[in-house]
Amino acid sequence: MTGFVLRRIGQAVIVVLGVTLVTFLLEHLIPGSLAHAILGTRASPGEVAAFNRANGLDHPLVEQYAAFLGRVATGNLGYSYRLNQSVDSLVLHQLPNDVLLVGAALALALLIAIPLGIAQAVHRNRAIDHLATSATFALYSMPSYWLAILLIAGLSIGLHAFPAEAPQTATVGGLLASPRALVLPVLTLTLVNVALFSRYMRAAAIATLAEDYVRVARAKGLPARLVLSRHVLRNSLISVTTLVGLSFPAVLTSGLIVEYVYNVPGVGLTYYTAAVNADYPVELGITVLVGVVTVLGNLLADLAYAVLDPRIRYE
Amino acid sequence: MSDGLRAADRLAAPALARPVPSVRVRVFAGHRLGLVGLALIALLTLCCFVGPLVYHTDQVHANIQLTNLPPGPGRPLGTDSNGYDILGRLLVGGQSTLEIGFAVALLATALGMVWGAISGFAGGLADAVMMRVVDIALAIPAIFLLIFLSSVLRPTIGLLILVLSLLSWLGPARLVRGETLSLRTREFIEAVTVMGGRRLRVVARHLIPNAFGVIVVSATFQVADAIILLATLSFLGFGLPPPAATWGGMLSQGTTYLLDGYWWEVYPAGFAIMLTVIAFNLAADALAASLDTRQRQ
Numbered sequence: 370m371t372g373f374v375l376r377r378i379g380q381a382v383i384v385v386l387g388v389t390l391v392t393f394l395l396e397h398l399i400p401g402s403l404a405h406a407i408l409g410t411r412a413s414p415g416e417v418a419a420f421n422r423a424n425g426l427d428h429p430l431v432e433q434y435a436a437f438l439g440r441v442a443t444g445n446l447g448y449s450y451r452l453n454q455s456v457d458s459l460v461l462h463q464l465p466n467d468v469l470l471v472g473a474a475l476a477l478a479l480l481i482a483i484p485l486g487i488a489q490a491v492h493r494n495r496a497i498d499h500l501a502t503s504a505t506f507a508l509y510s511m512p513s514y515w516l517a518i519l520l521i522a523g524l525s526i527g528l529h530a531f532p533a534e535a536p537q538t539a540t541v542g543g544l545l546a547s548p549r550a551l552v553l554p555v556l557t558l559t560l561v562n563v564a565l566f567s568r569y570m571r572a573a574a575i576a577t578l579a580e581d582y583v584r585v586a587r588a589k590g591l592p593a594r595l596v597l598s599r600h601v602l603r604n605s606l607i608s609v610t611t612l613v614g615l616s617f618p619a620v621l622t623s624g625l626i627v628e629y630v631y632n633v634p635g636v637g638l639t640y641y642t643a644a645v646n647a648d649y650p651v652e653l654g655i656t657v658l659v660g661v662v663t664v665l666g667n668l669l670a671d672l673a674y675a676v677l678d679p680r681i682r683y684e
Numbered sequence: 685m686s687d688g689l690r691a692a693d694r695l696a697a698p699a700l701a702r703p704v705p706s707v708r709v710r711v712f713a714g715h716r717l718g719l720v721g722l723a724l725i726a727l728l729t730l731c732c733f734v735g736p737l738v739y740h741t742d743q744v745h746a747n748i749q750l751t752n753l754p755p756g757p758g759r760p761l762g763t764d765s766n767g768y769d770i771l772g773r774l775l776v777g778g779q780s781t782l783e784i785g786f787a788v789a790l791l792a793t794a795l796g797m798v799w800g801a802i803s804g805f806a807g808g809l810a811d812a813v814m815m816r817v818v819d820i821a822l823a824i825p826a827i828f829l830l831i832f833l834s835s836v837l838r839p840t841i842g843l844l845i846l847v848l849s850l851l852s853w854l855g856p857a858r859l860v861r862g863e864t865l866s867l868r869t870r871e872f873i874e875a876v877t878v879m880g881g882r883r884l885r886v887v888a889r890h891l892i893p894n895a896f897g898v899i900v901v902s903a904t905f906q907v908a909d910a911i912i913l914l915a916t917l918s919f920l921g922f923g924l925p926p927p928a929a930t931w932g933g934m935l936s937q938g939t940t941y942l943l944d945g946y947w948w949e950v951y952p953a954g955f956a957i958m959l960t961v962i963a964f965n966l967a968a969d970a971l972a973a974s975l976d977t978r979q980r981q
Binding site for chain 2: 380383384385387388390391392395398399506507509510511512514515518519521522526618619621622625626629640641644645647652653655656659660663664667
């Protein structure tokens with residue numbers, strides 16, 4: 370077990386290093402150099418040279434990468450010249466909003482998708498299964514912004530039930546102060562994730578239902594309710610842990626889009642704004658952060674899997 | 685030796701008990717939704733590529749006298765805020781959508797297939813290194829990289845195909861590697877190796893052909909994924925620059941007028957994206973079912 374954990378952590382470290390290398394190289398892809406991107410195209414050669422010297426851009430690439438790594442390791446994600454603020458302080462202020470939005474949506478999605486998937490597996494190929502499969506299939510084939518637009522048109526413009534914009538405030542407290550405005554962003558993100566999870570949960574539950582231990586449990590006369598809660602649910606939950614860990618890129622992607630559509634003050638929207646304004650340091654800083662979060666999610670999912678399932682120890 | 689190997693190649697094919705093609709076609713045909721998907725794909729392709737030849741519209745020059753007109757005679761789906769005919773724009777936008785979707789699926793699958801087969805067959809250090817490369821590329825969600833690249837470079841159809849492919853081959857690579865790992869211990873692969881078949885031959889003549897079912901299913905899903913990614917990029921304003929017609933761009937522009945009740949500027953583009961993605965997902969599901977031996981009794 371220890372060997373597996375160490376090897377898995379080693380892999381994660383390599384992947385994180387790779388992510389920083391990719392990001393570092395992207396910075397050098399900016400046409401006409403970073404100095405011109407920040408100082409403007411009419412900067413004199415002297416000013417460019419001074420900028421490069423001040424930021425260590427006149428050193429060899431390897432040295433620059435080492436310095437970049439050192440900065441990232443200490444939590445320094447770069448400096449936005451446009452916002453005159455460090456990227457880490459910018460992100461740190463908004464991250465709680467994302468945690469709230471994504472966390473609430475993930476929790477709700479699991480609360481819906483797990484029972485739904487099991488119900489579908491139990492009533493496989495009956496009306497309820499077909500209905501749920503069609504609904505999640507349609508959701509699965511819908512880009513998240515299209516779903517958001519439909520929800521806004523129906524619930525906000527049509528029925529005036531909820532505002533079409535998230536609360537315009539910088540803090541989590543502010544977001545929570547107007548919960549009605551949070552309904553549509555959270556609902557959109559929840560539905561997107563339900564589509565993702567329930568398809569998987571249905572397949573996992575069908576596989577579990579065919580296992581010998583389920584047949585044994587039934588044969589010894591265990592009531593159907595207990596077979597489902599003790600055996601099917603618990604065993605299917607193991608694979609859901611992995612699924613949640615692996616779905617991080619998808620969740621972050623829909624998070625960005627939902628923040629854009631509903632104008633939620635979060636890291637995703639900041640990334641979008643930075644891209645529109647060609648604020649490269651912010652874009653690259655957030656890219657590193659997103660990469661690290663994804664790797665951590667995968668790592669935790671793998672470790673949780675090994676802990677939860679005694680059969681799997683990846684010797 | 686090469687004759688013996690060729691015989692082994694021939695023997696190897698039925699060794700996997702692959703279903704006869706006609707059986708597969710029958711199972712696929714029994715999957716009505718799959719047929720619906722295929723029919724939709726054919727219909728969409730026909731409309732988008734033949735339609736504009738019959739239904740002529742100007743999708744380059746804006747016309748401020750014809751802005752935001754509701755559907756009526758001569759303009760079945762109305763016009764948008766630039767005065768472009770919406771039906772015509774949908775058809776033209778569909779061309780680039782389908783071209784990019786198919787091209788990305790093809791390129792990404794080919795790249796992923798070769799990468800995964802080599803990695804799985806080579807094993808050891810090469811496998812570890814090749815899979816870490818996939819992990820690294822998977823760690824950064826594609827949309828973040830795409831937005832960054834689009835903010836740095838000016839997107840064209842060719843560039844979008846290239847970049848989307850470079851971000852989409854990772855899934856197929858992992859999938860094919862998994863298939864290869866399970867195939868490479870099979871007797872017929874060992875037989876070819878024992879007879880002196882070179883590694884390249886094993887990969888090209890045995891591993892890839894036997895994993896082909898999985899690859900085709902994955903490629904079909906890839907078209908759907910690429911279309912969603914492309915539309916998302918256009919929706920966020922980082923796709924093909926105007927006046928190019930894109931479904932995501934039309935949806936984004938139409939959303940501005942949601943409150944004004946200009947429904948014809950919002951729903952056609954949104955449903956076009958959704959319908960296309962559904963068509964490819966349906967076809968892929970049916971393909972997967974027709975290749976799955978457990979469903980064929």
